[in-house]
Amino acid sequence: MNNALMPHEAEVVERHDETPDLFSLQLRFTDPVIQSQFEFAPGQFNMLYLPGVGEVPISIVSDPEDSHVINHTIRRVGSVTDNLGKLQVGDRLGLRGPYGRGWPVVEAEGTDLVIVTGGLGCAPSVSFIEYALRRQARYGRIQIIQGVKHAHDFIWRERYDQWRQYPNVEVWLTADTGDTLWPGRVGPVTQFFDQLKIEPKQTSVIMCGPEGMMNAVVRDMRQRAVPDTQIWLSMERNMHCALGSCGRCQLGAKFVCRDGPVFNYAELAPYWGHKGV
Amino acid sequence: MNIQRFLPRDRLQTLIDQLMSAGYDVIGPQVRDHAIIFDHLAGVDQLPIGITDEQAPGRYRLEKSDSVRCFDWATGPQALKPMTFVSRETLWRSDRRPDGSLAFREEPMVTRPTAIIGIRACDLAALSIHDRHFMHGAHPDPQYSQRRQSLFLVAVNCMRSAATCFCTATGDGPRARSGYDLSLSELDEGFILEVHTERGRDVVVRLDVTEATSAQIERANAGIEQAAKQQQRTLPAGPLQDKLVAAVEHPHWKTLDDRCLSCGNCTAVCPTCFCQTHGDEISLDGRQTSHVRQWESCFNPDHSYIHGIVIRTERPQRYRQWLTHKFGTWEEQFGRSGCVGCGRCIAWCPVGIDVTEELAALLIEPGIEPPAEQPGGKSDGQSGGVAHHE
Numbered sequence: 013m014n015n016a017l018m019p020h021e022a023e024v025v026e027r028h029d030e031t032p033d034l035f036s037l038q039l040r041f042t043d044p045v046i047q048s049q050f051e052f053a054p055g056q057f058n059m060l061y062l063p064g065v066g067e068v069p070i071s072i073v074s075d076p077e078d079s080h081v082i083n084h085t086i087r088r089v090g091s092v093t094d095n096l097g098k099l100q101v102g103d104r105l106g107l108r109g110p111y112g113r114g115w116p117v118v119e120a121e122g123t124d125l126v127i128v129t130g131g132l133g134c135a136p137s138v139s140f141i142e143y144a145l146r147r148q149a150r151y152g153r154i155q156i157i158q159g160v161k162h163a164h165d166f167i168w169r170e171r172y173d174q175w176r177q178y179p180n181v182e183v184w185l186t187a188d189t190g191d192t193l194w195p196g197r198v199g200p201v202t203q204f205f206d207q208l209k210i211e212p213k214q215t216s217v218i219m220c221g222p223e224g225m226m227n228a229v230v231r232d233m234r235q236r237a238v239p240d241t242q243i244w245l246s247m248e249r250n251m252h253c254a255l256g257s258c259g260r261c262q263l264g265a266k267f268v269c270r271d272g273p274v275f276n277y278a279e280l281a282p283y284w285g286h287k288g289v
Numbered sequence: 290m291n292i293q294r295f296l297p298r299d300r301l302q303t304l305i306d307q308l309m310s311a312g313y314d315v316i317g318p319q320v321r322d323h324a325i326i327f328d329h330l331a332g333v334d335q336l337p338i339g340i341t342d343e344q345a346p347g348r349y350r351l352e353k354s355d356s357v358r359c360f361d362w363a364t365g366p367q368a369l370k371p372m373t374f375v376s377r378e379t380l381w382r383s384d385r386r387p388d389g390s391l392a393f394r395e396e397p398m399v400t401r402p403t404a405i406i407g408i409r410a411c412d413l414a415a416l417s418i419h420d421r422h423f424m425h426g427a428h429p430d431p432q433y434s435q436r437r438q439s440l441f442l443v444a445v446n447c448m449r450s451a452a453t454c455f456c457t458a459t460g461d462g463p464r465a466r467s468g469y470d471l472s473l474s475e476l477d478e479g480f481i482l483e484v485h486t487e488r489g490r491d492v493v494v495r496l497d498v499t500e501a502t503s504a505q506i507e508r509a510n511a512g513i514e515q516a517a518k519q520q521q522r523t524l525p526a527g528p529l530q531d532k533l534v535a536a537v538e539h540p541h542w543k544t545l546d547d548r549c550l551s552c553g554n555c556t557a558v559c560p561t562c563f564c565q566t567h568g569d570e571i572s573l574d575g576r577q578t579s580h581v582r583q584w585e586s587c588f589n590p591d592h593s594y595i596h597g598i599v600i601r602t603e604r605p606q607r608y609r610q611w612l613t614h615k616f617g618t619w620e621e622q623f624g625r626s627g628c629v630g631c632g633r634c635i636a637w638c639p640v641g642i643d644v645t646e647e648l649a650a651l652l653i654e655p656g657i658e659p660p661a662e663q664p665g666g667k668s669d670g671q672s673g674g675v676a677h678h679e
């Protein structure tokens with residue numbers, strides 16, 4: 013019996029520093045067979061392992077049809093991510109995955125997309141934005157709202173500019189704290205919602221970021237009569253196994269690693285909005 | 290398969306001997322450090338003969354009696370859990386080679402066929418829950434599966450309940466229903482042996498047994514019935530998931546702040562708790578690591594840590610997580626409650642928090658008085674009938 017908890021060796025193919033806190037690693041399994049068998053969906057995650065340091069769940073941002081490398085954008089928040097940030101091209105680490113249920117790329121077909129991301133936790137939603145833009149015929153209007161804490165946290169500015177060039181795509185930016193060169197607005201992400209073109213039954217809302225922000229978006233979108241099953245959230249919880257075994261990621265009856273990390277609001281509603289659940 | 294035989298008391302050793310000669314390591318209950326635990330067993334004299342347990346909220350005491358019986362006690366702190374889902378084990382290892390590359394290797398495991406004598410119905414029910422969790426999912430756990438598949442199980446039907454027992458309320462006991470090879474029902478003169486599997490029969494045919502008389506079977510049934518009747522603790526009528534989830538902001542949770550120590554004893558003794566921590570042990574030269582799994586408790590703040598945030602910072606939130614999961618959301622995950630009624634969490638809680646009382650307080654309809662103490666609460670004169678602790 014294979015031990016699904018055991019990583020495989022991977023190497024860093026490329027690295028980019030996005031901000032002082034944020035970096036991207038392009039990884040590849042050193043075993044070409046494992047690399048060629050690796051398939052994932054946007055919104056799924058991998059477990060990245062550094063010997064003697066630890067293992068963390070990190071969302072995959074590359075396109076599922078790019079079979080050459082696996083891209084992760086990582087924020088330095090603890091000992092594992094700090095040490096992942098020190099890796100250079102050619103360095104080796106452990107990798108296993110992909111895990112979980114990703115974004116509703118099929119369920120959302122034929123609907124307009126409202127994609128709301130907050131804080132620096134934008135990596136999971138970037139995977140869906142890029143996915144949808146490359147397959148735009150499958151989706152309707154795409155409205156992207158990106159909120160950050162400080163203007164200087166904003167990364168991938170050129171990527172947002174690029175997204176704006178697509179037909180039927182609108183992009184709004186906001187920061188809790190702006191600065192003089194900040195091209196967007198200052199304030200919460202919900203300030204744009206009155207300007208969104210929303211046909212509730214025809215809209216899929218896709219979001220990730222701090223739970224407080226997602227709560228505000230959920231409330232607003234439900235008031236606009238977007239069905240609970242069309243409001244999608246990417247959740248984060250402590251994970252040690254990623255297989256639904258270690259019990260740590262439980263959110264009510266859900267194992268976030270296995271049943272999520274992407275849920276629709278109807279699935280989370282019984283547990284949503286209560287501190288410490 | 291329903292074959293019942295009688296094994297005289299003075300031939301119990303032959304059961305152990307037969308299991309050994311069939312190639313099994315034999316494990317059975319015995320007294321150690323004032324508690325009944327399971328460990329390797331060579332002879333019947335190691336069994337807890339004439340020992341009973343007195344249990345109450347926050348209390349576990351062994352007492353000597355004049356009984357000749359070996360299984361005249363209810364539960365020890367251990368269930369089968371430490372033998373299948375072990376408290377600490379290496380899952381795999383990694384080596385950093387001089388060129389910087391990494392090699393991962395599985396940890397070889399050696400298990401021997403093992404027969405465990407003296408398993409209670411509640412613990413068999415818990416084992417079946419763990420089988421589903423560790424073996425029957427999309428990613429069967431190799432360590433658990435290998436250990437589990439090496440087991441030969443000899444159950445014991447309970448003739449006596451501790452005051453903390455409530456397996457009749459969960460429907461899991463006191464009679465062993467499934468998941469075992471042989472079962473024993475203990476009478477003063479010996480044991481009714483019930484065969485449940487082919488390999489169980491293979492052991493019994495080598496024993497010098499006689500037909501069990503209908504009078505013996507009746508006495509055994511009466512004993513099991515008595516154990517059921519001794520139980521006084523009850524549970525709110527299920528299913529409980531929706532009710533407990535809806536009680537998330539119930540003011541009663543706050544009262545746990547003054548009582549619960551967040552020590553995690555309840556999760557350690559619970560036969561169904563399965564939470565884990567996975568982490569590395571590293572060699573001095575930094576080249577080798579062992580990836581180790583150990584038991585974790587949802588009462589530990591670190592259990593819910595994510596990037597600088599602890600989700601459940603307060604003790605009542607952690608108690609709420611445990612109780613809501615065990616009696617509520619477990620239903621969606623496993624198709625049944627996570628409680629098998631063994632009562633260990635009540636006895637081994639250092640401050641005597643009683644899950645049955647907490648559930649009653651949380652689920653009582655507003656304006657309805659809690660049920661009065663049951664009349665005739667004294668049970669059997671052995672356990673002292675201690676069912677309420679205040």
